[in-house]
Amino acid sequence: MRLSQSDYQLIPVYEYGLLINFNIQFSDPAYIQQIKFEIEKKFKSVSIDFVPAYHSLTIHLLPPHVVTTIIMDIDSILRDFEWNEIEKEKALLNIPVCFADAFASDKKRICDLLHKDWATITKELTQQTFTVYMLGFLPGFAYMGMLPETLKLPRLESPRKKVAAGSVAIADLQTGIYPTDSPGGWNIIGRTPIPMFDLKNEQPTLLHVGNSVRYVEITEDEFYVIQNKPMQWKTQVA
Amino acid sequence: MENAGSLSIIKSGLLDTIRDKGRLGFRSVGIPVNGVMDSSAYFIANLLVGNAEKEACIEMAFPPAHIRFNNNLFFALAGANFDAHINNLPIQSGKCYQAKEGDILTFKKQVSGNFIYLSVAGGFLIDDVLASKTTNLKSGFGGWHGRKLMKGDTLVGKPSSFKPNTKIYVDYAHTRHTHSFIRCITGPEFHLLSAQQQNALFDFNFSIDKQSDTMAYRINGDKIFQHEISMVSSGVSMGTIQLLPDGNIMALMSDHQTTGGYPRVLQIIQQDIRMLAQYPYQKTFQVKRISLQEAIAVEEEDNLNRNNIARAYLKMVG
Structure with missing residues (x-):
């Protein structure tokens, strides 16, 4: 091409x-x-x-x-630019996400707007493989897509003053994870215990443009176990 | 080891942060630059004490902190005029001073400008985070523990053998606003505005809203710009003027995000970004359209002026 x-x-x-x-x-x-x-x-x-x-x-x-x-x-x-063939088989990142009520601030709104029950929605979400299109908004905030049309939702009418770090959110056909506490206007569907932005790492952000990402459902108990020892979670799968 | 000393914050200011040229090279992963609001004043502040151009300074808004010098230390101020005093004697911006142990630096009133820079000879002993000492307040890293300076903080200076000349005054006109218009080139989404709206941008009177901060200056116009323009997110820079969904406009300042999803209708030229940063709230200004070539000519002249000022100063100091 x-x-x-x-x-x-x-x-x-x-x-x-x-x-x-x-x-x-x-x-x-x-x-x-x-x-x-x-x-x-x-x-x-x-x-x-x-x-x-x-x-x-x-x-x-x-x-x-x-x-x-x-x-x-x-x-x-x-x-003069000519693209090399795009690799189909890319490294996949598995991100653990807990969809428990404590973390899904917009559960009711999401269910109401999509006219679906929670299990159906989270199952649909975890079946997708997303691509990181860009980073912006906050250090390490990755804009990922694309969501299926069946999960398409508008942003909140007025942004929340504070969204907790790790919150997994959806808006339009995009999904993203808030790396740090911040204001935010996307629908909060769950939370990951894995840090998205960590200055102790040589690469301070977990996600980079071009990454493939999947959300893997975890329980609340697992959430706290991984939060204590995030290094033990194998994010990268070959 | 000469002139290595420290200073302490004895009363917190409104917004005093460690700043340098900015965190460069990380915008592709969403890490903002977080540089200075007025790069000319910052440049002068470093020059006066013989520092490298990218050395960290304290950027202060009004009211700034009260500061105690714990040792003899060469320092300088540049930028806004906040009626600075050492003990009870007024001091000037644009000159190097030698503080004595126990001297107290205070600022009495906001005479002009919004941001003042305090440099010390040698710079501050602060760790780099991602190749910069600048503060990212929003994510809480860099600078002084990722936060603004507060009462009780003690900043240590690096050793310096620089012998400043405390008699020379360096003026740099651009650190003060001199005209009541800002010069802009058109932004990538300018053409999406109606002809009437395009003209309005150059006809309206604007002023900086009180709701502004170092991320963005909200700008009030004679009327709002009703529109339904949407775009996908893309890169932005300091001085980018965006059109918000509610029809208001804002100018991105030093703590802006790396990308934005609002139409970029105008871009302020570098020299006038600094002027706007120091511009009085609620005083009106207009937008003047210039070409990219003109903008570059202004910038190149500015760079030349800075080099000349630096050369002349260092020559006088010897």
């Missing part, structure tokens, strides 16, 4: 920032990741951050390198 000129736009967003907006719906974030690696390789010395999102990649440059100095080169990289 190759990009054509009409597949993307290059938008200088500020003196040191370039936004690449893709007009294609990518089936897999690995497509943007491949472009990101290619650009990162060539522009490492003049850039600071590469922020992938659903249909975009934002490049933050290292001052005093201004955006106009790279735009032509980025354009030629994209024009």
Whole structure:
């Protein structure tokens, strides 16, 4: 697969920032990741951050390198870009989630809006394999998708002042896990005892763009056991 | 070892945090930059005490803490004018001072600006977290135990052999607001506004709402911008002006998130982000549209000015 000129736009967003907006719906974030690696390789010395999102990649440059100095080169990289085949078999991360009442603040709302019982809803959720499309909002907050249409819900009318760290939430066709206590407007369906953001780790965030993720149901007792010894939970499955 | 000393907070301020250039290189996993509100003032503060450009300072909003110097220590202030006093003598921003053991630094009133920077020669002895000393208040890490400074905290300075000249005054006009407009380039979603709304952005009078913080300045306009524009989340930066679902606009500031899902209608140029950071609440301003080329020209001139100021100062100090 190759990009054509009409597949993307290059938008200088500020003196040191370039936004690449893709007009294609990518089936897999690995497509943007491949472009990101290619650009990162060539522009490492003049850039600071590469922020992938659903249909975009934002490049933050290292001052005093201004955006106009790279735009032509980025354009030629994209024009010549050819994707490698996307690996179908990717490492899968199993995240333990407890759906007990104590953790599912929006249980009633979710059941009412979806006209389904709790067991059906949580079963549907745990049968899915999600993909991490982007990180944002908070350190380590992964936007994952896609939920089946049967679990599609609007956000809360007004966000909660405080959502507990580890809360697993759904909104529209996305799911995410709050890494730290924070305000939040998504529907809370459960909680994981596994830390999503831990500065003690070399990689401070558990999830990264392109990861495949499944939710594995655990009981409340198991929740506290894993919370005490999160290292004993095998997140990664081959 | 010369000039290594410490200072203590003897009365808490409203929002005093350890800040540096920011936590760079982690935006792809959602970790924000959390840099300074006014990078010019921060630059001057470090320059005056001979620090590297990225050394951590204390960024203070009004009212700032009362601070006691526990040893002789060279320090400087830059940015807002909060009528600073050492003991009962007024001192100036833009100059280096030598504090004596027991000296008390206080700030009497908010004369102009919103953020002031306190630097000490050598910088503060604070551990890096993800390659930066800056504070992430929201997630509670970096800086001083991931929180704002409070009464009882004692910050230790790193040794420095720098011999500052306490007679030189360094002015940097951009640390004070000088005009009543902010210059912007158009944002990626600007074209989704109606022609009438696009024009309104450059006709309206705006002011900073009291509900603002270091994440975002909420901006009041003559009217709200009714719209039904939606977009998928994408990268944002400091100075990005977003249009909220309720029709209000906000400008992202130093503690902004790495991504946002609201239409990015305008982007403030770097120089005017600093001006807006220090701009008085409720005083009106207008938005002036400029081209990317003009924005870059302003920025390059600014960089040149900074280099010249730094060179001239270091030459005078010797």
